[in-house]
Amino acid sequence: MAAPPSTPPSAAPVPSPTGVAAALRGPLADPRLGKRVFVEVRDVASGDVLADRGAATPAPPASTAKLATALAVLAVHRTTDRITTRVVAGALPGSVVLVGGGDPTLTAAAPGKPGAYVGAARISDLAGQLRSVHVTRVEVDDGLFTGPAVSPYWAPEDVPSDYAAPITASTVDGGRDTPGAVLRSTAPDLAAGRALAAAFGVHVVARGTAPPRARTLASVESAPIGTLVEQMLQSSDNVLAESLARQVALAEHQPASFTGAAASVRAVLARLGVSIGTGLVDGSGLAAGDRLSADTLDRLLVLATKRTAVLDMLPVAAWSGTLADRFVRTAGAGVVRGKTGTLTSVSTLAGLVQDKDGRLLAFALLADRVGPTAQDTGQAEAAIDRAVSALATCGC
Numbered sequence: 001m002a003a004p005p006s007t008p009p010s011a012a013p014v015p016s017p018t019g020v021a022a023a024l025r026g027p028l029a030d031p032r033l034g035k036r037v038f039v040e041v042r043d044v045a046s047g048d049v050l051a052d053r054g055a056a057t058p059a060p061p062a063s064t065a066k067l068a069t070a071l072a073v074l075a076v077h078r079t080t081d082r083i084t085t086r087v088v089a090g091a092l093p094g095s096v097v098l099v100g101g102g103d104p105t106l107t108a109a110a111p112g113k114p115g116a117y118v119g120a121a122r123i124s125d126l127a128g129q130l131r132s133v134h135v136t137r138v139e140v141d142d143g144l145f146t147g148p149a150v151s152p153y154w155a156p157e158d159v160p161s162d163y164a165a166p167i168t169a170s171t172v173d174g175g176r177d178t179p180g181a182v183l184r185s186t187a188p189d190l191a192a193g194r195a196l197a198a199a200f201g202v203h204v205v206a207r208g209t210a211p212p213r214a215r216t217l218a219s220v221e222s223a224p225i226g227t228l229v230e231q232m233l234q235s236s237d238n239v240l241a242e243s244l245a246r247q248v249a250l251a252e253h254q255p256a257s258f259t260g261a262a263a264s265v266r267a268v269l270a271r272l273g274v275s276i277g278t279g280l281v282d283g284s285g286l287a288a289g290d291r292l293s294a295d296t297l298d299r300l301l302v303l304a305t306k307r308t309a310v311l312d313m314l315p316v317a318a319w320s321g322t323l324a325d326r327f328v329r330t331a332g333a334g335v336v337r338g339k340t341g342t343l344t345s346v347s348t349l350a351g352l353v354q355d356k357d358g359r360l361l362a363f364a365l366l367a368d369r370v371g372p373t374a375q376d377t378g379q380a381e382a383a384i385d386r387a388v389s390a391l392a393t394c395g396c
Contacts, residue, residue, distance in 0.1 A: 012359040014043055019396025020050040027387035028053065032379040034345075034370035040294040041391065044305055044352070044360040050396075055298070058279050058291035059366045062341025063236045064350040065285030065292060067300050067310070068276055070229050072265040073244045074308045075272060076251035079226025083247070085170070087126050087196070088214035094136030096217060097210040098126075098196055100144055100169030100189065102256070103222040104243045105231070108172040108195035109179040116173035116180075117231055121220035123172060123192070127199035129218035135200040139208030140193040144169040145246055147257030153287035160184045164286060167242045168192075169256075174239045184239070230313035234321035236340060238284040245283025258282050272307060274299045288343055297350040297364035305352075305360075311337055314351060317385075326381060332389040340381075345372050347380035353388055356395040363388060 020041055028037060040055035042048065049055070083103040090097045107115025111124045149166035150159050158164045165175025165184035172195050173179045175188040185191045193205040222228065225247070232240040245261035252264040262280045269276055279291025304310040315321030318333035322340045327333045338351025350364040365387060370380040 012355075012357045014046065014048070015050055015355060015357075015359060015361070015394060015396035017050050020391070020394060023390045023394040023396055024051060024387055027383065027390050030383040030386065032370070032383035033367045034380060036369045037365060037367040038294045039365050039387075040298045040363070042298040042302060042362045044302055044362050047302060049295075050361070052295075055295040055364075056293050058277060058293050059368050060288060060343060060346045060348075061285050061290055061292040061297065061350075061366065062343045062346050062348045063238075063285045064297055064339045064341040064348045064364070064366075065280060065283070065290055066232060066236065066241050067297065067304070067339050067350060068265055068269060068280065068292070069241050069245045069248070069283040070233055070310045070313070071272070071300060071304055071308060072248045072268040073225065074229060074310060075268050076248055077225045079224055079229075079309065081225045082221040082223070083225070083228075085121060085126070085220050085222075086216050087130060087218040088210045088216050090137065090139055090208070090214075091211045092137065094134055095139060096130065096133065096135055096137070096196075097139045097141050097208055097214065098170055098193055099141045099210050100171070100192070102144055102169050102243050102246055102250070104171040104174050104239050105222055105228065106172050106192065106220070107179055108192070114179070116176060117223070119223035119227060121222050123195045124199065125220050126196060126218045130200075133217055135197075135202055137204040137206075138193045138197040138202060139206050140170050140189045141208060141210045142169040142189045143209060144250070145256045147255065147259060151258050151282050151287055153281045153289050155288065158286060160186050164238045167239065167246070167258075171239070171243070174237060226309065226313075229310070233310070233313050233339060234315055236322050238286050241284035242282060269300070269303075272303060274303050276300075285341060286343075288346075294350075294364035294366055298362045301350060301352060301362040301364075311352060314339055327385050327389065330385060330389045331392040332385060335392050336388055338388075341366075342377055342381075345370050345376075347377055347384060349381075349384050349388065351388075353391045355391055356393055361391055363391060
């Protein structure tokens, strides 16, 4: 199955707004979309808007907000950059301090065993470098990140859950107490400390601060930033998204907090020519109060075709990531790349689709008044897929 290219074919004819409107008329009237849906379709090559239904209205983007985080982090980092986790000598004899660098993929898995993320750095490698050190106490320094570890805008049921955890600079396996846990931890930093302490049979684990100019005893590096961004987009990982947004803040010399990260993502994207407004309060889209417009999402997608490899990292319809089981046996299979988004009563999708003539179109659909049940969500997703598939069959 061929996925949409990152650059549009130059010879394909440009669809007309009238033709696109006709193709979408039936799908957008689908009652499964709920009482309100915002839509924009844009020709990537020219930037022309081909369809607009309330596209300038800010609405909950859900996880399509991760497009903003992905673009921003790859604007301030090379895809080959890595995040370092260190262990330094503590102030007391026998104490060591795990200094978090903001890598949530660091794994507590035993050597040779899979962690929660492919290619992750390992606690066991840190422990191996400490073989000659007498360890009696492990402290965890999370000072790199500031502010609350849980967004005040998240719902109470979000943390702990299978999709979110407190955002701490020291974390193993995406905020899990053990690599295979379904429910994420309420204290990911201490879980990371316990994983290191277990390698030495030590039971004393506490939060602390690395002494000034402390000697580094061990260090490991994450998979490349580009790999982390792809993992975030493919699985729509909220913990990864929030950690990467904080990497943007650090690069911008701003506080690595929810507020600092959102402001830094906004500033970086503005320098690249896309104003996203002030509606984002986190880096993942998990907050129900987050706001982006369909027009903004389309502009981000057009930017991505010109500035980064983000589009090559997106899930492919009926093939990979969060789109693996969507668009199956439809015209969109293999010709749609997109970022999904789901919150209670919200279903969104933003991405690229090749039309019947091979023209590359950016699209964003945000339905924010669907029913509250999982069945409602599934039906809204099917309706969104029907609309995007209509674009794939459009020789408009």
